[in-house]
Amino acid sequence: MALHWKLVIDCRDPHALADFWAEALGYAVEDPSGLVEHLLGAGQLPEAATVRHGGVRRFAGLAAVRHPDDPFDDFSGTGRGRRILFQAVPEEKRGKNRLHLDVHGDGELEALVTRLEGLGAELVERVDQGPAGRWCVMRDPEGNEFCAA
Incomplete structure (x- = not known):
């Protein structure tokens, strides 16, 4: 169940x-x-x-x-x-999250990142692992990390 x-x-x-x-x-x-x-x-x-x-x-x-x-x-x-x-x-938040959300867009990663930044998110890092994938590490308005892919 x-x-x-x-x-x-x-x-x-x-x-x-x-x-x-x-x-x-x-x-x-x-x-x-x-x-x-x-x-x-x-x-x-x-x-x-x-x-x-x-x-x-x-x-x-x-x-x-x-x-x-x-x-x-x-x-x-x-x-x-x-x-x-x-x-x-x-x-206040201290340290790195041990759990995070992955937000998947329907289209281009850059468009998703731009939209999320417009809502108050902050881009932290771009990750490119070639065939394994690309994503961006971001922070919400209170500093909680999440990934945009």
């Missing part, structure tokens, strides 16, 4: 990073506003644990993106498929 999973990325600003990755991957930013408003109304969530982002009330320390074709819960906005959750942590 296959398990449900999500990739969780620690970060300083989960909403900005979710916006970046949603745009970079063509994913949808999850909208938890129904759940947040319900919890606020029931007194189960303090106002200080929320933030207004994208015109709706969201959890302050969490944001997620999901593949637009995957199912999701209408009430909570939670995806039930391919998702990435960004959670706020107090410390």
Whole structure:
């Protein structure tokens, strides 16, 4: 039996990073506003644990993106498929990632790199291993490494 999973990325600003990755991957930013408003109304969530982002009330320390074709819960906005959750942590990123995303474009590598740079990514290194492949090592706006291929 296959398990449900999500990739969780620690970060300083989960909403900005979710916006970046949603745009970079063509994913949808999850909208938890129904759940947040319900919890606020029931007194189960303090106002200080929320933030207004994208015109709706969201959890302050969490944001997620999901593949637009995957199912999701209408009430909570939670995806039930391919998702990435960004959670706020107090410390800055240190050292190299032990896990990273590979972003594959449909066309020319340079066009993909240019598009990602336009969204706030930084090009770190170009790798050319001949027949084994070409890719670029990049960093998202918080410095998390990923590869564009």
